[in-house]
Amino acid sequence: MNVAVLPGHNADESKRIxxxxxxxIFLLSDIVMFSCFFASYAVLVHATAGGxxxxxxxxxxxxxxxxxCLLASSFTCGxxxxxxxxxxxxxxxxxxxxxxxxxxxxxxxxxxxxxxLAARNxxxxxxxxxxxxxxxxxxxxxxxxxxxxxxxxxxxxVYAKGFRGDILRRILCFTLFWHALDIVxxxxxxxxxxxxxxx
Amino acid sequence: xxxxPPRPSANQLAPGDSPExxxxxxxxxxxxxxxxxxxxxxxxxxxxxxTLFWPPSIPTALIVxxxxxxxxxxxxxxxxxxxxxxxxxxxALAFGVLIVFLxxxxxxxxxxxxxxxxxxxxxxxxxxx
Numbered sequence: 001m002n003v004a005v006l007p008g009h010n011a012d013e014s015k016r017i018x019x020x021x022x023x024x025i026f027l028l029s030d031i032v033m034f035s036c037f038f039a040s041y042a043v044l045v046h047a048t049a050g051g052x053x054x055x056x057x058x059x060x061x062x063x064x065x066x067x068x069c070l071l072a073s074s075f076t077c078g079x080x081x082x083x084x085x086x087x088x089x090x091x092x093x094x095x096x097x098x099x100x101x102x103x104x105x106x107x108x109x110x111x112x113x114x115x116x117l118a119a120r121n122x123x124x125x126x127x128x129x130x131x132x133x134x135x136x137x138x139x140x141x142x143x144x145x146x147x148x149x150x151x152x153x154x155x156x157x158v159y160a161k162g163f164r165g166d167i168l169r170r171i172l173c174f175t176l177f178w179h180a181l182d183i184v185x186x187x188x189x190x191x192x193x194x195x196x197x198x199x
Numbered sequence: 200x201x202x203x204p205p206r207p208s209a210n211q212l213a214p215g216d217s218p219e220x221x222x223x224x225x226x227x228x229x230x231x232x233x234x235x236x237x238x239x240x241x242x243x244x245x246x247x248x249x250t251l252f253w254p255p256s257i258p259t260a261l262i263v264x265x266x267x268x269x270x271x272x273x274x275x276x277x278x279x280x281x282x283x284x285x286x287x288x289x290x291a292l293a294f295g296v297l298i299v300f301l302x303x304x305x306x307x308x309x310x311x312x313x314x315x316x317x318x319x320x321x322x323x324x325x326x327x328x
Contacts (some may be wrong), residue, residue: 001204006211008211016213016216017211017212017213018212019213020214020215021213021214021287021288021291022213023214024288024291024292024293028291028292028295029295031231031295031299032295032299035298035299035302036302037301039302039303039305039306039307040306042303042306042307043307043310052266058201058246059235060220060244060247060258063307064244066235067240068240069245071233071236071237071240074219074228074233074272074276075230075232075233075235075276077228078232078276079226079229081215082225082226082229094212112315140323154301156316169306172213172215172216173280176214176277179272179276179277180277182276183269183272183273183277185267186240186265186269186272187265187269188236188242190261190262190264190265191262191265194243194244194246194247194261195247195257195258195261197247197248198254198258198261199245199255199256199257
């Protein structure tokens with residue numbers, strides 16, 4: 001990567017600021033994409049076509065566990081980021097493994113939910129509401145799954161190449177990605193699940 | 200292999216980098232963020248189940264809590280703050296929030312308006328015969 005050196009920074013810092021800023025722009029565009037799914041969900045939430053509605057379908061206890069998993073994984077991801085800055089390999093591997101386990105638990109719970117909905121004849125084809133629901137929640141789930149693959153890649157790269165400047169930039173971008181997914185989930189559990197089951 | 204460790208410096212910060220990294224006290228920020236975010240999440244779930252509230256006020260309360268929690272995530276996890284070091288990051292964020300607001304509010308407004316002006320479905324079917 002060839003980046004002009006910013007005033008007051010050395011070359012490595014300049015690359016880090018450029019890479020982080022560019023990835024931040026990508027994340028914001030990703031959030032704009034999510035907002036389209038949110039808008040379609042909000043428009044279609046009452047279009048149940050005589051099928052089950054939010055109150056009959058959603059299990060708030062499972063959503064609470066999913067939320068706890070993702071929030072804790074955001075924290076451990078932050079720890080991994082701090083560890084990478086301090087070049088502490090043991091803390092890095094430990095917190096990345098914890099992030100991986102919590103993220104995998106989240107995905108597993110989401111798959112259980114989708115399977116149980118499909119088994120109750122409430123799959124994505126049942127109504128416009130359920131199409132919008134599966135599109136929105138599924139899109140977030142795919143993001144988390146890709147994030148887990150990226151997480152494994154970063155652990156392997158640190159193992160193979162150490163805490164080099166380019167690896168640290170990738171870890172910065174991964175951390176931003178993971179925290180952004182948690183922010184999307186905050187909007188998601190509020191708009192979809194909590195408002196869906198509120199009296 | 201002797202590249203200098205990328206450290207936040209006085210002039211600009213990449214999003215995610217915190218100014219506290221120099222003093223080594225950044226884990227404290229993540230702990231505060233975890234406690235605040237966990238607290239707000241618990242209140243959200245409690246409000247959604249609770250029967251203590253006037254029901255029509257619950258969605259608004261939940262949205263306010265969610266926006267507060269997103270702010271906590273931005274400040275304590277993503278380190279996007281109002282400090283002079285992250286002006287570029289905040290400007291990009293402000294633009295993103297504007298677009299998100301336009302998409303969501305605009306969609307709801309237009310679709311509610313269409314819905315309001317549309318003939319009831321049974322009348323529509325009769326006219327097509």
